Amino acid sequence: MTAAHLLGILRVEARTIYGRGSARLALVVALLTGVGALLAHQWIQGQAASIEANGAPVTQMIEFSGPAVAGWALRVRNFFVLPLVLLLATAASFAGEIGDQSLREALVRPVPRFVVLFSKAVVLGSLAALTLLASLIPSLGGGIALFGNEGSTTVPAVLLGFAASLLSDLGLIGLGLLASTFVRSVGGVVVSLILLLMADTGLRAMLKGMAWLGADWAEAVGRALPGNALACWEGWTGAWDPWAFGGMAVLLVSSYGLTAWRFQRMDVP
Amino acid sequence: MASDALVTRGLTRRYGGRVAIDSLDLQVKEGDVYGFLGPNGAGKTTAIRCMLGLIRRDGGEVEIFGERDPVRQRASVGAMVETPAFHTWLSARDNLRRACAFAGVGDESDIQQALDRVGLQGRAEEKVSGYSLGMRQRLGIARALVGRPRLLILDEPTNGLDPRGMREVRDLLLDLRRRDGLTILVSSHLLSEVEQLCSRVGILERGRMVAEGSVDELLDRAQTSVVEVDVETHDTAGLARALASIPGASPAGEGEGERLRLRLNGIGPAELNRALVNAGVPVEALIPVTHSLEELFLRLTTRELT
Ligand SMILES: Nc1ncnc2c1ncn2[C@@H]1O[C@H](COP(=O)(O)OP(=O)(O)O)[C@@H](O)[C@H]1O
Ligand SMILES: [Mg+2]
Numbered sequence: 001m002t003a004a005h006l007l008g009i010l011r012v013e014a015r016t017i018y019g020r021g022s023a024r025l026a027l028v029v030a031l032l033t034g035v036g037a038l039l040a041h042q043w044i045q046g047q048a049a050s051i052e053a054n055g056a057p058v059t060q061m062i063e064f065s066g067p068a069v070a071g072w073a074l075r076v077r078n079f080f081v082l083p084l085v086l087l088l089a090t091a092a093s094f095a096g097e098i099g100d101q102s103l104r105e106a107l108v109r110p111v112p113r114f115v116v117l118f119s120k121a122v123v124l125g126s127l128a129a130l131t132l133l134a135s136l137i138p139s140l141g142g143g144i145a146l147f148g149n150e151g152s153t154t155v156p157a158v159l160l161g162f163a164a165s166l167l168s169d170l171g172l173i174g175l176g177l178l179a180s181t182f183v184r185s186v187g188g189v190v191v192s193l194i195l196l197l198m199a200d201t202g203l204r205a206m207l208k209g210m211a212w213l214g215a216d217w218a219e220a221v222g223r224a225l226p227g228n229a230l231a232c233w234e235g236w237t238g239a240w241d242p243w244a245f246g247g248m249a250v251l252l253v254s255s256y257g258l259t260a261w262r263f264q265r266m267d268v269p
Numbered sequence: 270m271a272s273d274a275l276v277t278r279g280l281t282r283r284y285g286g287r288v289a290i291d292s293l294d295l296q297v298k299e300g301d302v303y304g305f306l307g308p309n310g311a312g313k314t315t316a317i318r319c320m321l322g323l324i325r326r327d328g329g330e331v332e333i334f335g336e337r338d339p340v341r342q343r344a345s346v347g348a349m350v351e352t353p354a355f356h357t358w359l360s361a362r363d364n365l366r367r368a369c370a371f372a373g374v375g376d377e378s379d380i381q382q383a384l385d386r387v388g389l390q391g392r393a394e395e396k397v398s399g400y401s402l403g404m405r406q407r408l409g410i411a412r413a414l415v416g417r418p419r420l421l422i423l424d425e426p427t428n429g430l431d432p433r434g435m436r437e438v439r440d441l442l443l444d445l446r447r448r449d450g451l452t453i454l455v456s457s458h459l460l461s462e463v464e465q466l467c468s469r470v471g472i473l474e475r476g477r478m479v480a481e482g483s484v485d486e487l488l489d490r491a492q493t494s495v496v497e498v499d500v501e502t503h504d505t506a507g508l509a510r511a512l513a514s515i516p517g518a519s520p521a522g523e524g525e526g527e528r529l530r531l532r533l534n535g536i537g538p539a540e541l542n543r544a545l546v547n548a549g550v551p552v553e554a555l556i557p558v559t560h561s562l563e564e565l566f567l568r569l570t571t572r573e574l575t
Binding site for chain 1: 318321322323324341343348351353354355356358359363367369370412
């Protein structure tokens with residue numbers, strides 16, 4: 001393998017993954033979260049001065065600043081839709097290609113399997129990063145232009161939130177790739193990950209119960225489980241959870257490592 | 270003496286308890302067009318997948334142009350396995366660009382040449398989703414051609430083609446052999462379509478190689494071990510009676526009017542003639558049957574039934 005060979009593979013893999021509907025959908029949805037957050041703030045400021053909640057105007061309870069708008073864009077982006085679309089793109093490019101046998105074309109070539117996997121992970125990671133930018137640039141840029149930069153939410157804090165979200169996305173992509181070595185259909189991967197995260201939620205509730213009964217270790221373990229690790233970005237508002245990041249490190253190493261190990265030994269007919 | 274292009278030794282793959290290919294020894298020499306034959310389910314595709322490293326093997330080894338490393342050996346191979354699959358939302362040309370990138374060699378002119386070779390030059394910018402089965406089959410062959418292979422491994426490449434398409438593929442393979450000096454392994458369950466094409470054939474049955482050699486060698490071997498003759502007589506009842514007492518001769522299939530095909534095992538046509546005349550059968554004609562490879566193929570692969 002030469003560097004030129006690897007670059008060529010990355011280029012065609014990018015063309016393939018970005019050519020899929022799921023990648024375009026991810027970029028469009030991300031852009032909508034950025035622009036939507038901005039427009040929503042503008043609308044509230046303009047129209048809702050008269051709306052009151054608990055005796056005070058709503059506008060006084062909402063922070064109007066660029067970083068605050070970006071923070072809302074990030075919350076909306078990470079709330080369900082975009083992770084699901086990223087998961088779809090991941091499953092389509094791995095489980096889908098195994099299932100419809102188009103992956104075979106890459107595997108009959110003089111390329112080690114881990115390079116095939118690596119190129120997919122890099123391109124999917126770049127897709128995640130681009131969706132973050134598509135959400136960040138209009139919300140932060142537009143927000144600063146419209147509302148300025150004054151407020152309790154700071155630019156560095158919200159930027160860290162976006163950076164941690166990239167980590168969460170990479171973890172999710174890793175899980176999607178790993179599931180693809182078990183289930184050879186896009187729907188199967190999505191369903192199995194949803195089931196996994198539901199089981200994870202149940203387990204965390206159980207661990208919380210044990211912690212409440214006195215088992216000190218149980219709380220920390222629960223916070224390191226994948227469900228909480230994938231939410232590590234939520235700490236940007238002020239309280240980062242080190243256990244979530246520890247869990248994320250374990251998740252990243254084990255999901256990509258296990259995927260590479262399984263893929264190397266797998267029948268891909 | 271041509272050197273070896275592809276050699277397998279003891280290649281074995283099991284699915285659960287069932288052996289799909291059993292200790293397969295196969296030898297393709299440089300410059301061969303090798304016909305890899307066998308009825309459906311014989312294990313041709315499984316063997317090809319093992320050679321290409323697509324599936325795990327339970328034993329044996331594969332050598333391609335002397336190279337043993339599974340990744341490096343694929344540098345000299347272009348392959349099409351079963352029905353080719355594509356990224357259907359990309360154009361045919363983009364699919365070949367992918368192949369080129371993964372191969373790590375070749376450029377736009379190689380892609381154009383491959384498209385020309387299979388007659389798709391006019392449709393290269395269309396998305397593959399709009400391609401017919403036959404067009405996909407050709408595109409699969411074109412894809413095997415990019416990456417400048419020395420050995421082509423094609424699994425039933427005429428699948429889904431009409432008779433004219435089949436002919437075109439046959440001509441293309443001959444041309445690739447003659448003009449480009451490629452070595453070709455082509456699998457088929459239809460012997461007639463590779464008989465005129467192949468210099469050597471291997472016949473696979475239930476995962477085992479039952480015969481391997483040049484077409485002429487196999488035919489010779491068939492002639493010396495078992496021979497079939499057509500006997501003509503107006504006394505077919507007498508012939509049937511006489512046969513019961515002639516060891517090594519038995520009817521091969523239904524008779525046709527005054528003509529009956531006999532299979533000889535251990536006796537020659539002359540001995541048969543003498544025995545029939547001694548038994549009082551008026552033999553009017555006794556014609557040794559030359560075998561087509563098709564008959565040999567059927568016989569070798571249905572041995573347990575006969
Ligand atoms: N994934 C699989 N699981 C179980 N059995 C299989 C699998 N793939 C192939 N086989 C079996 O292996 C044998 C050989 O199949 P195959 O290689 O496709 O034959 P051919 O290509 O000669 O028609 C068949 O009996 C088939 O049922
Ligand atoms: Mg087959």
